[in-house]
Structures are given as C-alpha cells and as structure tokens.
Amino acid sequence: MPASPADFYRRQLLWLLGSLLLLWWLERFPALDLRLQQLFFDPASGHFPLQNAHWLDLLNHQLAKYLIVAAGVLLGVQGWRRRDYRQLLAVAVMLLATALVSWLKQKSAHSCPWDLQAFGGHASRFGLFAAVPLDAGPGRCFPGGHASAGFSLLALGFWQRPLRPTLARRLFWLGGAAGMLMGLGQMARGAHFLSHNLWSGWLVWLACCLLFAGHDLLWQPWRQRLATRLPRLSLD
Template sequence: MQQKTAGEQRTGWGHVGLLMLFGVFIVYLNRYTRIDFDVADWFYSSAQHAFPLQHQWWAEQLLHNRLKHLSTVLWFALLVWMLAQRYVRKAGWSHAAVFVLISSVLSAAVVSLLKTRSLHSCPWDLQTYGGQSTWLPLFYDATDNDLSQAGSGKCFPSGHASVGLMWLGVLFLPRIRRALAWPEGRYQRTLSIAVVLLSLVVCVVQLVRGAHFLSHVLATLWLCWVISLSVSWVYARLFVVYSRPYCYSSQSNSKNKMGESLCQPLSVPKDQPSLP
C-alpha cells in the first residue's frame, strides 16, 4: 500500500470536519429556527386538522410498510449472496458484501435504539397539528411538567429514513476498493444512484405524511453517514489491510492495478498517521 499524501490526509480530516458542521447545523435548525414547522406546514391541512397524505395507500402501505420489508429482504439476500461468494472464493466481492452488511445493520440498529429512547414526538402527535403532545427541542433540559406533556415520544431520529440511509455504506466502497482488489467503478455508479434514490424516497414520504420533521430525517442521515464512514475505515484497517485475502490456485499470481499481489497481505508504513 502506498503511503497517503498530505492532500489525501487533508481530505480525510475534511470529511470529519464536514460531519461535525452538519451535526451542529441539525441541532441549530431544530432548536433555533422554524424550518421544521415550515416544511411540515406544507403538508398539513388546517381545514381537515390532519396530514391528508398520512394514510394514503401509496404513502403508508407502499412507500412505508412495503419498502421496509423490501429493505429487510435485500439485507438477507445480500447475506446469502455473500456466503455464496465466499463458497466460490471470490474474495473481492465477498469483502464488499461483508462491509455493506456490517455498516447497514449497525446504522439501522443505532437509529432504532436512539428512537426508542427519544422524548420527541412526531409532528402528527403535536398540539400544533391536532395532537395532544408538546414539542421539545433537541437537548432541551425538560422539567417534569414538560415530560408529562411530551407525549409518547420515540420519534427522533427517523427510523423509516434508515430503511434507505442504512445502505450509505455502498457510497464508501471506493474508500476500501484497493484493499478489496475490486475493479474500479464496477457497478459502483448504479448502486450509488439506487441508494440515493431510495434514501430520498423514504425521507420525503415521512415528511409528507407528517411522521417526522426535517431535522429528524437529517439526523438519521448524519448517523448513517458517521457509521458508514467509521466502519469503512475500521474495516479497511483491521479486517483487510492486516489480513491475508483469500487466495486460490486460479488467481494465485494475480495482481491489482498497483502491481501488488492479491494473495499478499498489504502492509502499512509504521510512520503513516491514522486517518478517518
């Protein structure tokens, strides 16, 4: 493995800095602006005292329930496919599948855990939109009275948004491509476009149904982004760079684009700094 240049190091830390700024922006948007309510107002009908699209079949059943089931089926299908790839000893594809499986399940699990412990209620449960609950900003030091009026909560971050955003690991595959010995650009664009489109659909459908505020889905995006980036770094460093890729007779002498043998462990210079 070639030593990273100063420019590559700055890019890595720049990614971390961008994530920190994005996290601060989400908190600012929720606490100090009315953007959340302005967006929700677009889809709320004061005449009906409800969100008209909340129970529409295409929104509730097709793009909410069935998309959630589809994402679950895709995860298990990828798991079976990964096991099949390992059986036929196609190491590059196997490593790629393991990385996406790990990053996706961690993203979904973390979002789900935080949601179950959340005090924040959904827009359709708030008094502003015909419900009974009181709105609480992020990191608000709530009193006992505030908590008694906050309702059932469990609406932050957006759990359904993670149905699409859990697959953000696909966008980070280029970060570990060299270690995976994966052909450059192969299916990457198609998979990336599919993930972005799926993420947009699941995020927007929750906004139009009144299920979540904009800050809720952005928080899910931030969490899945952080988890995917972290797993891509840890996976490449610990599970690929320091391990010997699978070798088999038909490719025992194969080399990647850098001229490195696919059957040799990739070494890391001792003076190379750790990068995100």
Template sequence: MQKNSISPVQWASWLLFGLLIVWLNRYSDWDTQLSQIFFDTQSNSFPIKQNRLVTLIFHEGMRWLTAALWLGLLIVALLPKSKGAVRLEIAHILVVSLLAALAVSLLKSGSAHSCPWDLAQYGGTADYHRLFEDTGNFGNAGPGKCFPSGHASTAFMWIVLLYSPLPWLANRRRWIGMLLLSAGLLASGVQIMKGAHFLSHVLATAWVCWGVALICRKVYNIKA
C-alpha cells in the same frame, strides 16, 4: 482489492452536517414550517397519513426492497465462486448496514421528542420542544421516541455501499450515491408529508448511518 481510506475532509463534512442538523432543529423554524405545508387545518390532520396506497408503496415497499437487497447480497456472498476477500467485504456491508439501522432504532427508542402528529399544533396533545431542551419544563412532552426517523434508515443504512472497495460497487459509486439520495428523499419525504417526522429527524438518520459507515470502515481498514 484496495482499501477505501477515509479522508479528513469526509470526517469534517460529517461533523459539519451534524452541526447543521442541530442548528436546523434548535435555532430555526424550518422543521415546523415545512411540516405545516402538509397539514390541513380544516381536518386538523395530515391527509397523507390516511393514504393507504402511499403507505403500501413508500413505507412497506421500502422495507421489502431493503430486505430483498440485504438477502441478495447475502446470496452473492454465499455463492461458491465468490472469493474470500469478496465474502469478507460483503459481510462487512451486511453487518454495518444492520448496525446503522440498529443505532437509529436505539436512539429513537430513547428519544424524548414526539412526532409532529402527536403535537398540539398538529392535532395532537404534546408540547413542541427542541434539541437539548429540558422536557421537565413542558407540561406534556408527549410519547417521544421519534428522533431520529426509523423509516428513513431503510434507505440511509446503505450509505456503507459508498465506501466499499469492491470493483462492481466502487466503479458505480456515483450512480449508487444518486440512487441512495433518491431513496432517502422518497423515504424521508413521505414521512414528513404524513406528519411522522420533521426534516431534522430524517437528516439525523442520514447523519447516524453515515457516521456508522465511516467508523466501521476505519476500523475495518485498520484490522484488514
């Protein structure tokens, strides 16, 4: 099983993606313009937020699907016929996926950015502010803890799969990438429609998970 090296182009792409997210949040109005589409001015709320079926399928369902995938890979690693190298690689995937989700959770818990549904312009009370702005300059910064998106990590934490040298993953990398993108769009799109997150929030989750996958793969290749 050959190592899957990380090229300079991939590092550069990751950095450029991060800069795009900063520009999107700080210098454009795409976040608010997109969220405004799903906000009902008459009810002064995001209607999708109250839809229990959407929450059940795309919120709880995504969590259960992620848990099932994680446990499934763990079972494969523990099978008697699994070779040592395969077990180590699956262990890497499992650990890195958890690290990616943990990194997103830690950043989110320390974030001063509030969710759209907490903002005054969307029926809440908090003031809207952008990345790197001093929250002390605002009367009510709100509860915060909303950047990046935690729920989107249920999909993007699996970016680590794209860097696995396991033949049964490497040979299907394109399909895995398409599935990850589809899952990410679903998890992210629902959160945006519910008013739970802005576009930059969910993209930041993808960026963090991608970065964790790249860094951990680089370290793993050095030690292997």
C-alpha cells in the same frame, strides 16, 4: 489517481463534522420544520390527510422497505457463497446502522408531528438539546427510523469504493436519495419532521464511515501483516 483509504476517511470525517455543525445550527430555526410540515397538514380537519393513505403506506412504508431488505438478503447470500467478507461487512453495516437509529428512536422523548399541539395533538415540541417538558407526549420519534432504511444503502457505496469508484459514487447518491424520499413520505403522513430525517442520515453515514474505516485502516492492514509473517513463522 484515487485517494488512499486514509485520505478518503479523513475527508469523510471532515464532511461529517461540517454537516454536524450545520445540523446543530439548523436546530436554532425550528420554524423551518414547522413550516414544511404545514404543507402536508389540513387546518380545517385538524389532521394530516395522508396519515392513513393506503397507497402511500404501500409504496413508501412497505414496498420501499421490503425492497431494501430483499437487496440486503440477496447481497448477504451472495457474499457468503463467494466468501466476500467485504460484501458481508456492507450488509452487516446496513443492519447495524439502522439498528442504531432504531435504538435512539425508542429512547427519544421527542414526539411525532401528529402528536403535537400545532398539528391537532396534545404534546409540546421542544428543542433537541432542551429540557424535556411535562407534556412531551409519547416520544419515540427521533431520529427518523424509516428513512434510515434508505440511508443504509450508503454502506454499499463504502463497500464498492476501492473496487469501482464510479459505481460507489452512484451508490452514495442512491443511498442519500432513497433516505430522503422515504423520509419525505413519512413527513407527508405527519410521522416525522425534516430534521428527524436529516439526523437519521447523519447517524447512518457516521456508522458506515466508522465501521468501514475500522475495517480498511485497522483490520485489513493487520490481516495483511499477519499473512506475510505466517510463512516466516512456519519456516522457523
């Protein structure tokens, strides 16, 4: 028996809280980010060999993003023609979730790996909740903006959940995998740490959950109650 909307979103919030605590705990181990990033760094040349790789930029930074944008446009047009407002909501959530990550990224003082002293740059790395040092660098690199486009596909899982639960689960996995793969491509270029992408995924997940919960638990019940009262009001 499928879970009620209230139970579903209650579980989602518990998972979000648990993953938030995990991300917070991982902030205590910055060496993990650095060691993973060193896999893509060439100490001899002092740079990331794939930073300007045309094929990686074409496949990961352009093609993947354009495919997701095209999917969003097609779903939006289809939803508008069908007057499927839940489908339109999914497209709107995709846009809002990525816009949230982009806004936070622009406000961030954290610099990209390729700007840091450990990888041939001039900036210092500092913890997420630490004071900003004087040599923080150009910043604008947290959370992972490009990965958020892949993670935005999570909205499609929330859209399909009450309609096709099996498809919804596949879309959830698709969104998680797309975000991590697109984030991995950015790690290979030296543009982001793993933690940048994980936080991006968490923020997109949170935005999807809150916006769809507002629709399913607040707006939809209110609209249904209003629809049942309108005939009575017209008779009165």
